[in-house]
Amino acid sequence: MFDAVVIGVSMGGLQALKVILPRLPKNFAIPVIVVLHQSTTIDSSLAVLLNGMFEIDVKEAELNEKIEAGYVYLSSPGYHLLIEQDKTFALSIDPPENFSIPSIDVLFESAAEAYGDGLVGIILTGANADGSQGLKVVGQHGGLTVVQAPNTAEAKVMPEAAIAAAEVRHIVPLDEMGEFILRLADDVG
Amino acid sequence: MIKSLLDIEIDCLLSAITERYGYDFRNYARASLKRRIQNYLTVSDCNHVSELIPKVLHDKECFAKFLSNMSVTVTEMFRDPLVFKSIREDILPKLKTYSRINVWHAGCATGEEVYSMAILLEEEGLLGRAHIYATDFNAKSLATAKEGIYPAENVQLYTRNYLKAGGKSSFSDYYQANYESAKMKDSLREKITFASHNLISDQVFAEMNLVLCRNVLIYFDKVLQDRVLELFSDSLVSRGFLVLGDKEAIKYSIVKDDFEAVSERLKTYRKVLHV
Structure with a gap:
């Protein structure tokens, strides 16, 4: 079984999450960590908004917080989200990467070092190339690389860039992505 | 868990800086520090973190540059x-x-x-x-x-x-x-x-x-x-x-x-x- 799932998503992300997350049960066995590009002008209450819409608990990833199964953790606008070796969250306000803060690359690369081959990296819809370098690094550390099928994405740029940059193991249509993540918990390989 | 080569190199660099200059980064949050060091590596002419060690030890200007890259200055008036x-x-x-x-x-x-x-x-x-x-x-x-x-x-x-x-x-x-x-x-x-x-x-x-x-x-x-x-x-x-x-x-x-x-x-x- 895998130890963590990281998801990177930008334009069209909220809609995509609303298709995927209803498939996950409460107390899902693998923690899910999402970087979502958002405008910093909006209050960071997206986690509050999404929590309660699905069976699984959704919360904002907090500084020093221990990562646990049963949660979908969301990034906060204006902060890079990173994972330390001891599987706790870290934040930074270092300069944007790929014009993005939070940046998907920053999460994925730190997650790859923390979880190695226990990690699943998933790139969803988006209009820039953030995350493709990160997904490549996930694969280099032995993690499972997954991309949303571009023809099912609201914005194709991000999934297409990821497919071009990384060794991608699975290309999954949006309406099957929830089921795909669900099955990761049964995967003994 | 076996330490990665990069982590060994970073540990050596941080120890060297602590002993030479008294700036102790060893208890910084590692994930973001590592990223900052790697980013600094791409603007320096080094391929490996270990190559930075003699440079910052012997060249004070090089260390000053490294230091300003490590410390964070993103701020504004009445931020938040x-x-x-x-x-x-x-x-x-x-x-x-x-x-x-x-x-x-x-x-x-x-x-x-x-x-x-x-x-x-x-x-x-x-x-x-x-x-x-x-x-x-x-x-x-x-x-x-x-x-x-x-x-x-x-x-x-x-x-x-x-x-x-x-x-x-x-x-x-x-x-x-x-x-x-x-x-x-x-x-x-x-x-x-x-x-x-x-x-x-x-x-x-x-x-x-x-x-x-x-x-x-x-x-x-x-x-x-x-x-x-x-x-x-x-x-x-x-x-x-x-x-x-x-x-x-x-x-x-x-x-x-x-x-x-x-x-x-x-x-x-x-x-x-x-x-």
């Missing part, structure tokens, strides 16, 4: 305006009874928030009996802070923030404008002492009524966060105030029982009375 509004409305009224008000701005970087604080004190009629100690370990940032000259292109943002923070006059009262820059007024600067202080190795230096330290702790590991929070707690008078960055909660920390929240959301705290 609602925090400054809360300081104005919820904290400063409670400091009015003191004959002297000491404020410590720890990790002040290039000083934007220090001048913001001075403006708040001025508008609440407290600047005359206040003194702000603004400290940082980065000499370059501190020099900029001391000068108090900022790019004119930022003034629009600062003015917006000032108004959102409940500004009572006009932001333009507080600086002299030039074509390219805005120089903060001397009357503000006179009440600020800019000094070098390293949160990792230096001690408490005065009794404070208010300590601000925003978006510094996120760069420290848990051990160092706790140590610095204890330093702040020791520095504060009974019922003194602590203002952290808006993601820096003290609820997971060693000092959580020393403080009550003024606003948990804004990360403003007040030291409790100990019986």
Whole structure:
């Protein structure tokens, strides 16, 4: 079984999450960590908004917080989200990467070092190339690389860039992505 | 768990810097520090972190460059305006009874928030009996802070923030404008002492009524966060105030029982009375 799932998503992300997350049960066995590009002008209450819409608990990833199964953790606008070796969250306000803060690359690369081959990296819809370098690094550390099928994405740029940059193991249509993540918990390989 | 080659190289680099220069990054939050070192590597002409070691050891200028890349200076005036509004409305009224008000701005970087604080004190009629100690370990940032000259292109943002923070006059009262820059007024600067202080190795230096330290702790590991929070707690008078960055909660920390929240959301705290 895998130890963590990281998801990177930008334009069209909220809609995509609303298709995927209803498939996950409460107390899902693998923690899910999402970087979502958002405008910093909006209050960071997206986690509050999404929590309660699905069976699984959704919360904002907090500084020093221990990562646990049963949660979908969301990034906060204006902060890079990173994972330390001891599987706790870290934040930074270092300069944007790929014009993005939070940046998907920053999460994925730190997650790859923390979880190695226990990690699943998933790139969803988006209009820039953030995350493709990160997904490549996930694969280099032995993690499972997954991309949303571009023809099912609201914005194709991000999934297409990821497919071009990384060794991608699975290309999954949006309406099957929830089921795909669900099955990761049964995967003994 | 077996340490990666990169981690071994980084450990060697950090030990070398600590012994040579006394700047100790070993208890920084590793994930973001590692990323910053790797980014620095791409702008240097080195392929491996270990190649940086002889350079920073032998070449002081190279070390100075490395240092300014490692320390974070993303800041603006009245950054997170609602925090400054809360300081104005919820904290400063409670400091009015003191004959002297000491404020410590720890990790002040290039000083934007220090001048913001001075403006708040001025508008609440407290600047005359206040003194702000603004400290940082980065000499370059501190020099900029001391000068108090900022790019004119930022003034629009600062003015917006000032108004959102409940500004009572006009932001333009507080600086002299030039074509390219805005120089903060001397009357503000006179009440600020800019000094070098390293949160990792230096001690408490005065009794404070208010300590601000925003978006510094996120760069420290848990051990160092706790140590610095204890330093702040020791520095504060009974019922003194602590203002952290808006993601820096003290609820997971060693000092959580020393403080009550003024606003948990804004990360403003007040030291409790100990019986």
